Amino acid sequence: MILVVAEQREGKLNRASWEAIAAAQHAGGPVKIAVLGSAVDAVASELAAAEAAEVIVVDAPALEQYTSDGHVMTLAALIAEEQPSQVFLPHTYQTRDFAPALAARLQRALITDVTALKAPRGAMVFVRPVFQGKMSAEVTAEGPSPHFVTCQIGAFRADAAKRGSAPASVRKAAIDVDASKIRQKPEAPFKEAKQAVDLSQAERIVAVGRGIKAQEHLEVAEQLAQALGAEIAASRPICDAGWLPMDRQIGSSGQTVAPKLYLALGISGAIQHLVGMKGARTIVAINKDPEAPIFEIADYGIEGDLFEVVPALIAELKK
């Protein structure tokens, strides 16, 4: 049995949880989904739509706000009860915070940032990036189960997660969460930047690069984004110049995204940018330079002047 640990915050499910569910289903065998928190019934019933043996809810006041101790403690107890063969998690910031501690506590293998599974019904082989995404390594887990596996955002498709014919049963696990053993005291959440955006949740992204030339030209990209219902993002030089805030930056020093559609306007495709968006399902690149590396990974490439192509696209979308 594979246990998937879903992630929620303030009663809102993180979309990446569905990706971990899809990965677990792909791996084969029964899947159970755990969700931790306080008053998370809505999230649990949302998850129950998945084809899963059951959804296990650990509901405790001490879990209302995320703490790594709370998660480690609770999941250790839940794993002892459920004895899964593997535990799948989305590779989110939260997972990065508690999963290493959990794996260390239980002295089990942890394989992070997994992008693919191979021979899913034999001894499972996990593919994960090395050298900052330039190469992939195939690894297997050693030691007793369960093994912990975190799934890279965008590597598995959320919409590929199988839905059950009837909702899965939802069960509340009887696990005591001792608030006195939680050493972290969460402060009120704050946002470093105003209007911080989580581009990893965006389904469509219009990204601009140096080819946009001047800040006032951003408008044309914004119009396209609006017409597509997309988020606007940028490669590094645009954010460096202050034309867009840093939280819109995609790449090795910005966010990693995997939208369904990624439109790259005037982005040459330096490797630093590519590692942040190569997981996008469909990549469309518009660039004047036919030699631009972005065309090597684009599904659709338009060699041309973005100031001619983009208005035409907008006009077509508005029809």
Next chain:
Amino acid sequence: MNGPPADRETLEVDVLIVGGGPAGMSAALRLAQLQKEKGGEQLSIAVLEKSREPGAHMLSGAVLDPSALKDLIPDFKEKGAPLASEVHHDHIYFLTKNSKFPFPITPPPLRNHGNYIISVNRFVKWMAGLVEAEGIDLFSGFPASELLYDGARVVGVRTRDQGIDKHGAKKSTFEPGVDIRANVTILCDGVRGNLTKALVRRLALDEGRLPQIYALGIKELWEVPKDRIAAGTVIHTMGYPLRMEEFGGCFLYAMPDGLVSVGLVSGLDYRDPMFDPHIAFQHAKQHPLMESMLRGGQMVRYGAKALPEGGWHTIPRVYADGVLIAGDAGGFLNSMRLKGLHLAMRTGMLAAETAFDATRANDTSSAQLRKYEDRINNSDVRRELYSVRNVHQSFSYGLLPGLMYSGLSLVTGGWWVRDPMPVKAGYEHMAKLADYYGDNRPDVDVAVRPAKIDRKLTFDKLTNVHFSGTRHAEDQPSHLIVHDTDICRTRCREEYGNPCTRFCPANVYEMVDAGDGTKKLQINASNCVHCKTCDIMDPYQVIDWVPPEGGGGPQYEGM
């Protein structure tokens, strides 16, 4: 850099070592040994290192002369020293664009019998383990930003504040730097170390010495088919892609399992302001000799670092009240043998011995610490460096005079009619565009001798930077301080054509459209691989390299 006084912590130690490279680690180990040999009250020792983990900023060819290692850690083999391969084959070639001419004999300084090809990253990581096993505090991720003085006496260092944003304001993660006070501070902050540079200037420790001459080493680590080159093969080349007027050459060192180090060292005393060492390296890899070795392989790491090549006459006074200088920071490198690791280790050990005695004698004055210089003069360091004291200087007169002098020096023990051979600082060699190109002024935004980039054998700088693994917190002040960016737009653009955009091997400096038809300087500080070339080679000397936030910088795994 440091803001208003904050709740700054203070730490007191007996001996502080700044820089966890071969010199610093050797100093730390030697101190631990002396402690054990001589007993007495336990000395407190700390090592500061700016990289996130030990060894991460280490870059060298590298071929190790094990002489100092044998003395410092006689059982280095049992202790598992990561020596990739003993050197079995030495080759040296003179290259023209398409051909190679083997030297009839391998000149004695380039004979590597008994030496080892190593990854200096792995080697220093290994040393770090030994240092920590001795119970010495190794603080990695803590750059020292300034020296603390009591009058002219060095009394320690201040580490850099963490958590300052781009505009100099404190972020929620702000942590003030720590004052580490020490009886003796040993500076092992490497080539063009920021503290050593400040100290040498403040106390005029370079008085009566020649200006240091540097070179820039650019290196890639490759994985090639396993049976292509025998492990232990060492190849050095001269000539192409460098011209007669440019000092330097290529190296290729083969390790087991098809791992190959390949690089180009070019003197930072070139004349042509349009010279681009990174492009020259691409040309080097396209040479049939190199191409035949690398073809079908894969580049896995990239890095660059300056090296001090001036030799004996350029070494500053390496002691002052409360402070000693060791390793590359002091310029202890033999440019004729292309080796500095053993000298870094040796001077680290000698500095440790001096610091130990001084601390025990409760006298860390300049007069006492001067014994470090005596130790150096009585050691192999002087024997080795003195005989080649004029070599790099002779190459300032061109390749052929340099080669002739080098050959002669093997017979004469380094003597020259004018000794020391006079020389200018490297950046002063750079000619103005008008003087070099006359009426044929090139377009300074386009390479004069471009290399075809295929991203298989040859790479653009930005792609290469990715493979250095370099990372910096983005929201911090630039750690490359250009004191006058007006010069960049105006005088430098006209006179030299912004050579920083070419000599920087990491695409840190770019001239971008200012929006009014002119160009302005953009500093991509987070690309920096800490090679120090800009600080060294800028013709106006207006660039200051200061350490970025702790942990920032390259990740030279396996380099």
